[in-house]
Amino acid sequence: xxxxxxxxxxxxxxxxxxxxxxxxxxxxxxxxxxxxxxxxxxxxxxxxxxxxxxxxxxxxxxxxxxxxxxxxxxxxxxxxxxxxxxxxxxxxxxxxxxxxxxxxxxxxxxxxxxxxxxxxxxxxxxxxxxxxxxxxxxxxxxxxxxxxxxxxxxxxxxxxxxxxxxxxxxxxxxxxxxxxxxxxxxxxxxxxxxxxxxxxxxxxxxxxxxxxxxxxxxxxxxxxxxxxxxxxxxxxxxxxxxxxxxxxxxxxxxxxxxxxxxxxxxxxxxxxxxxxxxxxxxxxxxxxxx
Amino acid sequence: xxxxxxxxxxxxxxxxxxxxxxxxxxxxxxxxxxxxxxxxxxxxxxxxxxxxxxxxxxxxxxxxxxxxxxxxxxxxxxxxxxxxxxxxxxxxxxxxxxxxxxxxxxxxxxxxxxxxxxxxxxxxxxxxxxxxxxxxxxxxxxxxxxxxxxxxxxxxxxxxxxxxxxxxxxxxxxxxxxxxxxxxxxxxxxxxxxxxxxxxxxxxxxxxxxxxxxxxxxxxxxxxxxxxxxxxxxxxxxxxxxxxxxxxxx
Amino acid sequence: xxxxxxxxxxxxxxxxxxxxxxxxxxxxxxxxxxxxxxxxxxxxxxxxxxxxxxxxxxxxxxxxxxxxxxxxxxxxxxxxxxxxxxxxxxxxxxxxxxxxxxxxxxxxxxxxxxxxxxxxxxxxxxxxxxxxxxxxxxxxxxxxxxxxxxxxxxxxxxxxxxxxxxxxxxxxxxxxxxxxxxxxxxxxxxxxxxxxxxxxxxxxxxxxxxxxxxxxxxxxxxxxxxxxxxxxxxxxxxxxxxxxxxxxxxxxxxxxxxxxxxxxxxxxxxxxxxxxxxxxxxxxxxxxxxxxxxxxxxxxxxxxxxxxxxxxxxxxxxxxxxxxxxxxxxxxxxxxxxxx
Numbered sequence: 098x099x100x101x102x103x104x105x106x107x108x109x110x111x112x113x114x115x116x117x118x119x120x121x122x123x124x125x126x127x128x129x130x131x132x133x134x135x136x137x138x139x140x141x142x143x144x145x146x147x148x149x150x151x152x153x154x155x156x157x158x159x160x161x162x163x164x165x166x167x168x169x170x171x172x173x174x175x176x177x178x179x180x181x182x183x184x185x186x187x188x189x190x191x192x193x194x195x196x197x198x199x200x201x202x203x204x205x206x207x208x209x210x211x212x213x214x215x216x217x218x219x220x221x222x223x224x225x226x227x228x229x230x231x232x233x234x235x236x237x238x239x240x241x242x243x244x245x246x247x248x249x250x251x252x253x254x255x256x257x258x259x260x261x262x263x264x265x266x267x268x269x270x271x272x273x274x275x276x277x278x279x280x281x282x283x284x285x286x287x288x289x290x291x292x293x294x295x296x297x298x299x300x301x302x303x304x305x306x307x308x309x310x311x312x313x314x315x316x317x318x319x320x321x322x323x324x325x326x327x328x329x330x331x332x333x334x335x336x337x338x339x340x341x342x343x344x345x346x347x348x349x350x351x352x353x354x355x356x357x358x359x360x361x362x363x364x365x366x367x368x369x370x371x372x373x374x375x376x377x378x379x380x381x382x383x384x385x386x387x
Numbered sequence: 388x389x390x391x392x393x394x395x396x397x398x399x400x401x402x403x404x405x406x407x408x409x410x411x412x413x414x415x416x417x418x419x420x421x422x423x424x425x426x427x428x429x430x431x432x433x434x435x436x437x438x439x440x441x442x443x444x445x446x447x448x449x450x451x452x453x454x455x456x457x458x459x460x461x462x463x464x465x466x467x468x469x470x471x472x473x474x475x476x477x478x479x480x481x482x483x484x485x486x487x488x489x490x491x492x493x494x495x496x497x498x499x500x501x502x503x504x505x506x507x508x509x510x511x512x513x514x515x516x517x518x519x520x521x522x523x524x525x526x527x528x529x530x531x532x533x534x535x536x537x538x539x540x541x542x543x544x545x546x547x548x549x550x551x552x553x554x555x556x557x558x559x560x561x562x563x564x565x566x567x568x569x570x571x572x573x574x575x576x577x578x579x580x581x582x583x584x585x586x587x588x589x590x591x592x593x594x595x596x597x598x599x600x601x602x603x604x605x606x607x608x609x610x611x612x613x614x615x616x617x618x619x620x621x622x623x624x625x626x627x628x629x630x631x632x633x634x635x636x637x
Numbered sequence: 638x639x640x641x642x643x644x645x646x647x648x649x650x651x652x653x654x655x656x657x658x659x660x661x662x663x664x665x666x667x668x669x670x671x672x673x674x675x676x677x678x679x680x681x682x683x684x685x686x687x688x689x690x691x692x693x694x695x696x697x698x699x700x701x702x703x704x705x706x707x708x709x710x711x712x713x714x715x716x717x718x719x720x721x722x723x724x725x726x727x728x729x730x731x732x733x734x735x736x737x738x739x740x741x742x743x744x745x746x747x748x749x750x751x752x753x754x755x756x757x758x759x760x761x762x763x764x765x766x767x768x769x770x771x772x773x774x775x776x777x778x779x780x781x782x783x784x785x786x787x788x789x790x791x792x793x794x795x796x797x798x799x800x801x802x803x804x805x806x807x808x809x810x811x812x813x814x815x816x817x818x819x820x821x822x823x824x825x826x827x828x829x830x831x832x833x834x835x836x837x838x839x840x841x842x843x844x845x846x847x848x849x850x851x852x853x854x855x856x857x858x859x860x861x862x863x864x865x866x867x868x869x870x871x872x873x874x875x876x877x878x879x880x881x882x883x884x885x886x887x888x889x890x891x892x893x894x895x896x897x898x899x900x901x902x903x904x905x906x907x908x909x910x911x912x913x914x915x916x917x918x919x920x921x922x923x924x925x926x927x928x929x930x931x932x933x934x935x936x937x938x939x940x941x942x943x944x945x946x947x948x949x950x951x952x953x954x955x956x957x958x959x960x961x962x963x964x965x966x967x968x969x970x971x972x973x974x975x976x977x
Contacts, residue, residue, distance in 0.1 A: 176540055201544035203537045210636040211559040220555070221545040252636060272545050421724050423745055498814050502821045506809045587811040587818070594784070594810060601716045601785045603736075603743045 126187025126198055126275040126308055127152045128173060133182035135168060142168050144333035146182070150325075152275075155302065155309040155345065157323030159316050159366065161374060165334040166312040167204075167280050173310055174199035174278040186276055200274040204281045206265040208253035214264045215240065215249040221272035239267050243301065259290040263297065270301070276308045283318065292350065295321055299346035316366045317354055322346060328366055330373030338369030402428050426606040434606040435613060441595070442607075446614050448591040452508055452580040453618070456515025457573055463516070464523030464572075465565060471524075472531040472557070482528075489521045493579065497586035511583030511591075518579035519572035523565065530564025531557055563637055566630040570623055577619040673706040676877060679718040681731040683711050684907040686833060686915065686922035687754060687862055688731075692902040694888025703880040709906075722867050723747050729866055729881065734859040735787045737965050738947055738956055746868045749966040751882045751936030752860040755929050757852045759788065759861065761795060762836060763826035764819065765845040772799035772854065775806050775826060781818035783829035784810035790953040791851050792828050798855040820844070831861075833921040841917055859946045860938055863966075875970060883972040886935040893923050934971040 130148040134141075142165040150156035160166050171177045173184055175196030186195045200221070208217045216223075218239070219232035227235075233249075240249055243263050253261055262282060269277055282298070283291040295318055302309065302322075313319050319326045324345045328338040343362055347353035354360075408414040409427030422430065435442065471478040493514060500510035534557050542552045584593030592611045599608035680688060691709065694700055700707040710727065712718045718730035719737070723745035732740075737749045763769045769778065772795060782788060793803055811818045816835055818824040820842075828851075830836065836848035852858040866878055892899040900916045928935060940962035947965075950956040 171540070174544055176543065196544060197546070199544060201541060203541055205537065207535065207538050207541050209538070209556065209559070212555075220542075220547075224542070224545055224547040224551050224555075254636065268545070274544075278544075421720075421745075423720055423740075423743055424724055498817060501811070501814065502817045502823065505823055506811070585812050587809060587814055589808070589810050597784050597810070597812065598786055600714065602787075603716070603720070603739055603745070605743075 127185075128156070128187075128276065128308060128310065129183075129185045130173065131183045131185075133169075133172065133179055133184065135165070135172060135177075135180050135182075137168070141333040143172075143179075144335050146334060146336060148327060148336070150308055150310060152187075152308050153306045154324040155311055155322055157319030157326040157342070158310065158312045158329060159314065159319045159326060159370065160329030160334060161331050161370065162314060164329050164331050166329065169334065170201065170278045170280050170310060170312055174201040174276075176201060198274055199276040199278050200269045200272040201278045202265060202269045202280060202282055204284055206253070206261040206285075208261055208264055208268075210253050212253075213249065214245065214251050214253065214256065217253065218264055218267040218271055220268055236267065236271055239271065242304070243267055244297070257290075258286050259294055262286065262294060266298070266301070270305060270307075274307075276310070279309060279311045281313055282311075284314070291315075291318070296350045298322060299348075299350070303346060316363055316370070320359065320363055320366065321350060321354055326366060328369040328373060335373075337373035338366065340366055340369075423603055423605050426609055430606040431609045431613060434610040438607055438610060442592070442610060442614050445590055445592045445595045445611070446618065449577070449580050449584070449593065449615070450618060452511040452583065452591065453515055453573075453576045453622070455508070456512045456579065457519050457569075457576045457622075459512065460516040460519030460523055460572060460576075461569060464520050464568070465527050467520075468524045468527035468531060468561075468565075471528055478528075485521065485524060488517075493518065493582050497582050500583075501587040506587045506589070510586065511580055511588070514583040514586075515576050515579040519576050522571040522575075523568040526568025526571070527561050527565040530561030533564070534560045563630070563634050566626065566634065570626050570630075573622045573626055574619050576622070577615055581615065673701060673704050674877060676700070676705040676707045676881060677710065677727040677729070678707055678881075679710045679712055679721050679727040679730045681712065681715050681718055681733070681862060683909075684709070684903060685910070686899075686903060686918040687758075687831075687926075688906075689892040689899045689903065689919060689922060690753065690885050690889030690926060692888075692906050693892040693899055694884050696898075696902040696905075697888065697891055699884040699887045699891075700881070703884040705877065705880055705884065707881070719745065719747060719865055722865050725867055725870060728870065728877065729864050731862055732865045733861060734863055734943070734946065735950065735955065737863060737865060738950055738960065739787070740865075741960055741965055742956055742958060747865050748868050748871065748964075749860075749863040749938060750866045750871070750878055750970045751864045751885075751968075752938050753862040753864060753885075753936070754925055755860045755936075755938065756925065757850045757856070757859055757861050758831040758833060758925065759791065759828070760830060760832040760836060760848050760850045761826060761828050761854060762819070762830050762832075762839065762846050762848050764839070765847060767825045769825060769847070772796065773801070775799075776801060777806065778825040779807040779809060779823065781811045781815050781824035781827040781829075782808050783815060784812055785829065787950065787953075787955045788829050790950070790955050791856050793953065794856050794949070795828075795851065795854040833918055833925060837918045837921050838914060841914060857945045857949045858942055860943075863938065864936070866970075871967075871970075878970045879972070882936055882970055886972050889926050889935070893926065896920060896923060899923070934968070934973040936971045937968060938966045940966065 128148065128150040130146060133143055133146040135143040146169070148156065158166050158169065168177065172179050173186065173195070175186070175192045175194070175198070178192050183190060184195065187198045189195055189198060208214070212220070215233050215236050219227075219236040222232035222235055223229065237249055240246055245260060245263055245267070248256060248260065253264070256264065266282065283294050286294060299322060311319065311322055320342045322345070323342050326340045326342060327336050328340070329335065330337045340362055343358045344353045344356065406428045408418060409422070409425070471481060496517065497510070497514050500513050504510045504513065538556050539552055542556055547555065580591070581593035581596070584591040585597060588594045592615050596608055596611050599605070599611065678691070684692065695707060695709070712721070716736070718727070719732040719740050721727045722730035723740065731753065734749070737747065740747050769775060775796070780792065782792065789808070792808060796802060796806065809818070809824065811824070815827045815830050816838060819827050819839070827835070832848045832850055836846055839846035864882070871878060896919055900912070900919050903915055903919065904910055904912060928937060930937060930939070943962040943966060947956065947959060947962070951959050
């Protein structure tokens with residue numbers, strides 16, 4: 098699963114700045130969704146959806162609550178089988194193969210309370226057959242990098258909300274999967290922590306790029322973290338708009354989100370959201386390169 | 388130590404009141420507290436001391452029945468709960484029967500077991516196990532079913548096999564519940580042992596109680612009851628201690 | 638004011654009133670106009686043929702004729718009645734001669750006032766097919782007992798006569814499970830069953846039991862069932878007890894004369910009884926209800942025999958002391974013994 102490729106320059110700088118050896122990058126796998134359709138019982142949740150994500154990029158999905166974003170993530174990640182349509186992740190279409198390529202990070206951190214932070218983080222390694230000591234060593238290397246140094250032995254209950262999310266993200270990262278499916282990772286955090294975490298995640302992805310599908314209800318968050326953002330309609334979900342983020346994962350977050358171009362794109366996204374809610378039957382072509 | 392002070396104080400007060408009622412002629416007369424009906428705490432205490440070796444020997448017999456029966460129920464109960472958890476069909480078929488099994492009075496089952504299995508430790512073990520089985524199974528099963536489905540999803544994406552998910556998520560989730568069930572079971576296990584002995588035995592605290600009842604040895608009867616209670620409390624406390632050591636995350 | 642309060646208050650008042658009325662009701666006399674005195678009798682066990690005289694007297698109105706409104710209680714276990722009468726909860730209890738001696742030693746202020754069955758019913762029973770021909774054959778066998786300590790002494794005495802000791806047999810305490818023990822083959826013999834109850838039951842099942850009352854095996858004779866009274870209550874109201882025993886004698890005579898009516902009376906008192914078994918038990922019991930010594934009044938308890946039995950109890954460490962029979966029994970309340 099791990100592949101050695103060339104490192105993006107920003108990652109090298111980040112690695113140099115934090116003083117720890119850079120992890121070998123993972124190329125990420127491309128995602129392609131065609132004519133996806135899914136229902137929950139009698140209820141149609143997703144209606145003829147098409148999506149694309151190039152390897153190593155972040156695709157943001159925004160939409161109103163209950164529009165089926167989480168289901169969409171589970172479908173991509175290989176936790177569910179779609180009723181109609183095709184999903185391809187890194188060339189694999191079969192559900193168990195998709196599952197083996199995707200790491201799913203649910204909304205709640207779901208850290209297991211009976212494991213320490215480091216044992217939680219190393220779970221994927223242990224599941225893969227690694228013995229405890231080597232797995233812990235591997236995980237420990239990332240703890241410092243991600244500002245969790247010294248908290249390896251802590252129980253989840255002893256950590257703050259933001260720290261728990263970071264451990265959860267570490268856990269997802271350590272699974273070594275080329276695709277990360279993040280379901281509202283910062284929804285449970287307060288505004289200040291959330292902003293910090295967005296900056297942190299941006300840095301983490303620069304150091305260790307993967308293909309990421311990020312679901313969030315926060316338009317600004319999506320636009321800051323993603324390369325491209327798709328706006329979804331309320332259920333049944335369709336793509337209402339697709340936008341290109343002006344400054345994905347820019348180093349100075351606060352400056353970036355107040356930049357006029359960013360604000361303009363954000364306004365457009367909000368309009369698209371409202372359009373979708375109003376039921377306008379507008380479908381945009383896939384490569385909305387503006 | 389501090390947490391024991393309050394209950395001990397209350398207990399001392401109650402015993403004191405009881406002693407007063409027993410020795411004060413006016414109160415015991417009004418309450419009809421003859422000493423052959425309800426002995427004074429001082430009589431019970433002296434009987435405890437006087438008969439300490441007799442009580443200890445019989446207590447050991449009963450304790451063995453309790454520990455073995457409880458042990459069997461623990462293993463069987465947890466295994467059964469896991470089986471019911473893993474198989475939906477089995478759960479639908481067996482769960483109602485499990486509940487119904489508890490409605491059969493032990494008083495009815497005990498003599499039957501004795502007739503089938505003789506007068507050794509077998510039937511007593513069986514009765515204790517029967518009494519303990521239900522709370523352990525039901526609680527453990529509830530614990531297993533309380534697992535967060537999202538946690539299992541998360542484990543799947545982290546490459547966990549069914550076995551790994553079970554060992555790392557479902558089993559630890561169920562552990563506190565299993566302890567709850569075990570604590571309930573151990574408190575009533577002692578009663579089961581006594582019923583088993585009443586159905587046929589030649590030793591044990593239950594057996595001693597029957598003899599004392601027939602011989603109007605009421606003080607020793609009550610002393611046996613005190614020893615039985617102490618046994619149940621000690622076992623309960625041991626389990627609580629074990630729980631605190633093992634379930635460190637609650 | 639909370640609108641809910643009045644109804645709760647009213648409910649409480651109603652509850653208290655009804656409890657009060659019930660309590661008063663228990664103390665009130667018979668509304669029929671006759672003045673009868675309430676009289677409580679506690680049996681030794683559930684109603685069975687041993688109580689034939691009692692239920693016939695009840696059924697034929699003999700107690701009422703004597704001015705007694707008799708209510709009959711079944712105890713929770715056979716050791717309870719003597720405690721109840723000692724505590725003044727009941728007027729008369731049916732218990733056993735050994736129990737009276739034990740109770741007296743424990744300081745219970747009770748006295749036996751009449752024998753319902755003045756001979757032992759407790760028997761050693763084995764089945765023909767067990768191959769046991771005599772006590773000596775019990776070596777190594779399993780004997781089911783009821784777990785009553787003085788009955789363990791019976792066993793010791795019985796075995797000693799055949800030069801056996803308790804360690805030569807396997808005695809198992811089965812509580813009330815005497816019949817299942819022997820029917821299930823778990824025990825080859827049982828001690829503690831009554832000849833007119835378990836003995837008859839086994840015979841009716843075609844098991845061919847060999848039934849030997851314990852006084853034929855070396856245990857001194859004793860009164861199996863006696864009426865026991867509270868000494869203080871007796872002093873306060875001796876008449877009631879006298880009248881009761883007199884009525885009981887009439888009832889016993891009537892029972893002996895009409896077994897069928899007796900069976901009916903018993904079945905009515907305890908519908909759980911099996912009619913066929915009860916009929917057979919009644920037939921076996923009625924002769925046993927008659928006095929061993931016709932020269933003595935009904936219910937006579939022989940002090941000399943009691944002295945011998947008490948001595949045996951002491952020798953076998955069932956009793957620590959040697960009370961005088963006069964401490965344990967009184968024949969003063971028997972019919973025909975009315976003091977001048």
